[in-house]
Amino acid sequence: TTEELPSTDIITLTRHVLLDQLRLGTAATGDLTLLLTAIQVTSKFIATNVRRARLINLVGLAGETNVQGEEQKKLDVLANDIMVNSLRASGKTAVLVSEELEDAIIIEERNKGKYCVVFDPLDGSSNIDAGVNIGTIFGIYEVRPGSSGTPEDVLRPGSEMVAAGYTMYGSSANLVLSTGSGVNGYTLDAALGEFILTHPDIKIPPRGKIYSFNEGNSMYFHPPVNAYLHSIKHPKTGSPYSARYIGSMVADVHRTLLYGGIFGYPDDKKSKSGKLRMLYEAFPMAFLTEQAGGLATTGTKRILDLVPKNIHERCPVFLGSRDDVRDLMKFYDAKL
Numbered sequence: 001t002t003e004e005l006p007s008t009d010i011i012t013l014t015r016h017v018l019l020d021q022l023r024l025g026t027a028a029t030g031d032l033t034l035l036l037t038a039i040q041v042t043s044k045f046i047a048t049n050v051r052r053a054r055l056i057n058l059v060g061l062a063g064e065t066n067v068q069g070e071e072q073k074k075l076d077v078l079a080n081d082i083m084v085n086s087l088r089a090s091g092k093t094a095v096l097v098s099e100e101l102e103d104a105i106i107i108e109e110r111n112k113g114k115y116c117v118v119f120d121p122l123d124g125s126s127n128i129d130a131g132v133n134i135g136t137i138f139g140i141y142e143v144r145p146g147s148s149g150t151p152e153d154v155l156r157p158g159s160e161m162v163a164a165g166y167t168m169y170g171s172s173a174n175l176v177l178s179t180g181s182g183v184n185g186y187t188l189d190a191a192l193g194e195f196i197l198t199h200p201d202i203k204i205p206p207r208g209k210i211y212s213f214n215e216g217n218s219m220y221f222h223p224p225v226n227a228y229l230h231s232i233k234h235p236k237t238g239s240p241y242s243a244r245y246i247g248s249m250v251a252d253v254h255r256t257l258l259y260g261g262i263f264g265y266p267d268d269k270k271s272k273s274g275k276l277r278m279l280y281e282a283f284p285m286a287f288l289t290e291q292a293g294g295l296a297t298t299g300t301k302r303i304l305d306l307v308p309k310n311i312h313e314r315c316p317v318f319l320g321s322r323d324d325v326r327d328l329m330k331f332y333d334a335k336l
């Protein structure tokens with residue numbers, strides 16, 4: 001019997017992104033590759049701290065409240081600092097927007113590049129102390145022609161992003177990325193210190209059988225959402241959908257990309273615009289979902305067509321398998 005040897009032809013994230021840019025003819029500057037290298041490093045750094053959090057006194061509250069009125073966890077603050085420092089030092093950024101910072105950071109002249117990065121440094125904070133999956137979400141714009149970097153450079157539709165992705169810190173660290181030509185997933189090989197291509201060309205199944213909503217809020221949900229949820233729990237034919245809700249957007253979206261189904265965080269009677277933030281939660285995840293062949297909507301509008309008026313604006317989010325999202329939209333069309 002011949003035992004199979006491990007592959008010696010591994011594709012690292014850097015190699016893959018470089019090849020991509022060569023193919024698209026955008027390798028001339030390699031700027032995006034360098035920026036993505038900086039982001040990879042932040043993910044490794046945050047992953048290491050997440051792993052050791054319990055051991056090095058990194059669980060619990062930091063003692064401050066962010067601009068959204070949420071109590072910051074120590075890891076929220078640490079992940080934010082890691083991102084800001086590394087992105088600034090990359091020399092490739094002009095504007096940084098973080099969930100944890102009230103104002104956009106405008107990078108000083110000597111470190112300035114042409115990209116704007118919007119990010120949620122640590123997503124799923126409520127899950128940190130239980131050791132449940134958390135993540136980092138990011139989206140990348142280029143500054144507008146002639147601009148040297150202002151907050152207006154990110155007050156643009158999500159469809160204008162040049163790249164978006166997330167890293168999920170789970171049983172392994174998984175980085176999922178799109179530069180606008182499909183979606184690829186990479187797994188951190190901790191021994192090598194490299195993200196290795198493990199999920200090439202992710203395509204979301206056209207229909208799934210899982211729904212992912214915080215149904216504890218259903219007394220506040222609007223009629224179309226409750227009617228839709230009822231329809232998948234009491235189908236006229238076939239079996240009802242399964243419920244899976246982790247409460248970390250990164251983990252819930254990751255599962256949705258791989259298994260299919262629908263993830264939703266609606267606006268409701270209590271939260272007029274929903275909870276998720278347009279720039280650094282909804283847009284990057286909508287970008288990835290569409291690039292994987294799925295749909296992302298507010299119920300009535302394509303998420304990537306929205307234009308934020310301020311950097312911390314929120315919006316309703318429904319995303320996932322094409323047919324499941326279309327089914328939900330029918331309930332909105334029916335104006336229940």
Ligand code: AHG
Pocket residue numbers: 070099120122123124125126214247248249250265275
């Ligand atoms: P964050 O931890 O970055 O503030 O984001 C939390 C978000 C998101 O991860 C998740 O989908 C949602 O909040 C969960 O909210 P509920 O606890 O209200 O379900």
Ligand code: MN
Pocket residue numbers: 070099125
């Ligand atoms: Mn938060």
Ligand code: MN
Pocket residue numbers: 120122123124249281
């Ligand atoms: Mn978040």
Ligand code: MN
Pocket residue numbers: 076099120121122123124125
């Ligand atoms: Mn966060």
